[in-house]
Amino acid sequence: MKTPVTEMLSIEYPIFAFSHCRDVVAAVTNAGGFGVLGAVAHTPEELETDLTWIEEQTHGRPYGVDLLMPKKYAGADKGGAQRTELRTMIPDGHRAFLEGLLERYDVPPLPPAPRSGDAPKRAGLQVDGKSMAPLIDVAFRHDIRLLASALGAPPPWLVEQAHRRGVVVAALAGRVKHALAQVEAGVDIVIAQGTEAGGHTGEISTMVLVPQVVDAVAPVPVLAAGGIANGRQMAASLALGAAGVWCGSVWLTTHEAETSQAVRARMLAANSEDTTRTRSFTGKPCRVLRSEWTDAWEAPDAPAPLPMPLQSMLSDRPRRRVEAISERPGSRAAELLSPFIGQVVGQMNTVRPARRVVLDMVEELADAWQGVDDALSAD
Amino acid sequence: MKTPVTEMLSIEYPIFAFSHCRDVVAAVTNAGGFGVLGAVAHTPEELETDLTWIEEQTHGRPYGVDLLMPKKYAGADKGGAQRTELRTMIPDGHRAFLEGLLERYDVPPLPPAPRSGDAPKRAGLQVDGKSMAPLIDVAFRHDIRLLASALGAPPPWLVEQAHRRGVVVAALAGRVKHALAQVEAGVDIVIAQGTEAGGHTGEISTMVLVPQVVDAVAPVPVLAAGGIANGRQMAASLALGAAGVWCGSVWLTTHEAETSQAVRARMLAANSEDTTRTRSFTGKPCRVLRSEWTDAWEAPDAPAPLPMPLQSMLSDRPRRRVEAISERPGSRAAELLSPFIGQVVGQMNTVRPARRVVLDMVEELADAWQGVDDALSAD
Numbered sequence A, B: 001m002k003t004p005v006t007e008m009l010s011i012e013y014p015i016f017a018f019s020h021c022r023d024v025v026a027a028v029t030n031a032g033g034f035g036v037l038g039a040v041a042h043t044p045e046e047l048e049t050d051l052t053w054i055e056e057q058t059h060g061r062p063y064g065v066d067l068l069m070p071k072k073y074a075g076a077d078k079g080g081a082q083r084t085e086l087r088t089m090i091p092d093g094h095r096a097f098l099e100g101l102l103e104r105y106d107v108p109p110l111p112p113a114p115r116s117g118d119a120p121k122r123a124g125l126q127v128d129g130k131s132m133a134p135l136i137d138v139a140f141r142h143d144i145r146l147l148a149s150a151l152g153a154p155p156p157w158l159v160e161q162a163h164r165r166g167v168v169v170a171a172l173a174g175r176v177k178h179a180l181a182q183v184e185a186g187v188d189i190v191i192a193q194g195t196e197a198g199g200h201t202g203e204i205s206t207m208v209l210v211p212q213v214v215d216a217v218a219p220v221p222v223l224a225a226g227g228i229a230n231g232r233q234m235a236a237s238l239a240l241g242a243a244g245v246w247c248g249s250v251w252l253t254t255h256e257a258e259t260s261q262a263v264r265a266r267m268l269a270a271n272s273e274d275t276t277r278t279r280s281f282t283g284k285p286c287r288v289l290r291s292e293w294t295d296a297w298e299a300p301d302a303p304a305p306l307p308m309p310l311q312s313m314l315s316d317r318p319r320r321r322v323e324a325i326s327e328r329p330g331s332r333a334a335e336l337l338s339p340f341i342g343q344v345v346g347q348m349n350t351v352r353p354a355r356r357v358v359l360d361m362v363e364e365l366a367d368a369w370q371g372v373d374d375a376l377s378a379d
Helices: A004-009 A022-030 A044-058 A083-087 A092-104 A129-141 A156-164 A176-184 A206-217 A231-239 A249-253 A261-269 A292-298 A310-326 A343-347 A354-377 B004-009 B022-030 B044-058 B083-087 B092-104 B129-141 B156-164 B176-184 B206-217 B231-239 B249-253 B261-269 B292-298 B310-326 B343-347 B354-377
Strands: A015-019 A034-038 A063-068 A146-150 A168-173 A189-193 A222-225 A244-247 A275-278 A286-289 B015-019 B034-038 B063-068 B146-150 B168-173 B189-193 B222-225 B244-247 B275-278 B286-289
Touching: A015 A022, A015 A249, A015 A354, A022 A034, A022 A044, A022 A063, A022 A354, A034 A044, A034 A146, A044 A063, A044 A129, A063 A129, A083 A310, A092 A292, A092 A310, A129 A156, A146 A156, A156 A168, A168 A176, A176 A189, A176 A206, A189 A206, A206 A222, A206 A231, A206 B206, A206 B231, A206 B343, A231 A244, A231 A354, A231 B206, A231 B231, A231 B354, A244 A249, A249 A261, A249 A343, A249 A354, A275 A292, A343 B206, A354 B231, A354 B354, B015 B022, B015 B249, B015 B354, B022 B034, B022 B044, B022 B063, B022 B354, B034 B044, B034 B146, B044 B063, B044 B129, B063 B129, B083 B310, B092 B292, B092 B310, B129 B156, B146 B156, B156 B168, B168 B176, B176 B189, B176 B206, B189 B206, B206 B222, B206 B231, B231 B244, B231 B354, B244 B249, B249 B261, B249 B343, B249 B354, B275 B292
Parallel strands: A015 A034, A015 A244, A034 A063, A063 A146, A146 A168, A168 A189, A189 A222, A222 A244, B015 B034, B015 B244, B034 B063, B063 B146, B146 B168, B168 B189, B189 B222, B222 B244
Antiparallel strands: A275 A286, B275 B286
């Protein structure tokens, strides 16, 4: 296949895999697609380890890294307030509400924090430039071919550094005006992400958003994101004018994914109507699998979610408590699990290797195309 | 072009135009598509007049009628309660809230009601089988080729009557399980409608919904609806497995549309993020252009919208007051206008004849497909 992004990144198929799991990233890159490691919750040491591992597996094939850099966040005006200082901005009522919820589902506190030196497996959501800088340094020391950024245009210094190193910069946009701002900031690829996507997402659907973004930013290539997990949806994306597809959810039930058994089982069973957009995890609307957690935050007695990064600071540790306990037999904590996932969860009914997902998409794409070709050529 | 629906209905292009305006219906049918008159707010006399007119214009070319037949509505258990009886179920607080809103925007009462015998131009939303029966009788006396139904599976007697007359039955579905229920009820064509659509709509996007419905109801043909207003979106729909497209919004800014100047101007200026799903008009979630009306009903002090048909009974007359006054120079009533429209409103920036919209879609479809063909055939 040949589109502006297969040319730009020397890949066989314009299928981009966003995943927090290095195994998925390597498998998709090796299958002829392009793996992108979601590294926002990595420590610099973890990122170093993962990128080294990916490069060992992929032997020079191209891959990328995704970080999260919102322009606005609470405390930004203070030039990056300390976490301890930010913590004082979380109302007691919010903490009490969340503790009450965890108690109702018998979720105990986490075991005592590890001694200093024993870093936690995940560092939690880092959203300020200061926390991101060491991760960016690690990424640039490796042979990444693409750096992706969500939530706002990447800062000029980052685009400049990337371009100096020959690294392509991609950024997500949920509205036409955001796409224009991304291009203004020097982005090389715009990822037009529809509301059906998992995680942080806007309100406009992929079908409506993609053609408008394609027209607005031409000749900058656009990837379609949100609602894409098979070859028919990939064919549709190309028909909308996209140069490729950016998929996240579909990898979560692959063999390689680090998804826990409890979460995987819920994903495999879920329908497309079982997701919801909630501000209860990060403060910004995120599409997740609906659960007792999201229902509780929608209830009339629930406090309004806090702005970024306060809501994450409030919910990250409780969320880890839920995850830690949810695998125990008989635990009710699983009812509180709300993994980030898109509406395509309704299509995710089998467990496949990530490589198979890529090859299935390519095959289905050809079939879908043949079907349309037959319709159009008949007269 | 040749798809299961072009064959079934003897049409050139599988482009279906849902419109309340008979001029649009006739123009689309004459352009080689398939016009469907939305007749839910017609009186039987109006429907008689409109269908006669359409047949005079279209000289035997196929067209259809759309009615609205929800299975459940308040009062249904009483076997069709009288409107006066239903009126007593509307809380005073709801009336006061709406009157307060109209007062703030200087919307006066309507002039005195016409004498009996002078039927109003529009009969208002009729949602019970009893009100629909005379409309169905009129439709069946004419040479309609398709009867479409929204909000629930059509009742068995209706499907049977239609099939006896050789009339194809189509029905909207926003979830896979609704599509399966439609097919179970004997529907010949399923219209899979994504959340981006205007009017009553579910939560799943077209990109995600269509392939799932196609697989679930095969070999029953599926039309894609929601987010489709140009040839790229039509190409995408066919790639998703649809046999054609069902479009509503795009006709509202055509030459032929009866859209008022104030509403048309707002549509032409709006972006895709300017719509919202509200229950404030009919009691069921409807996508409309956001306005001071919808914002007021979202406010913390607003009462919860009532179930069908009470919310319509509450809001229909105030809505007509707003429409009647909104054309006056200097009136603030236009700020309360919330026409039913989908997210494609952001693409609707020019006024074209309906025939031109059809032909543009066909041309863009060919171009879009050539683009995909080029990408796939390069190696």
